[in-house]
Amino acid sequence: MIPVIGVASGALLLGESVTWIEGVALLLVLGAVSLVLF
Helix, strand or coil: CHHHHHHHHHHHHHCCCCCHHHHHHHHHHHHHHHHHHC
């Protein structure tokens, strides 16, 4: 999960290539994945 979160954080920090909608969707996906894994 750490590498995934790192990549996601890096993409969100860029800002220009990731809209807030995509950011929210990504957070929802990460949340769902974490629920499945843990």
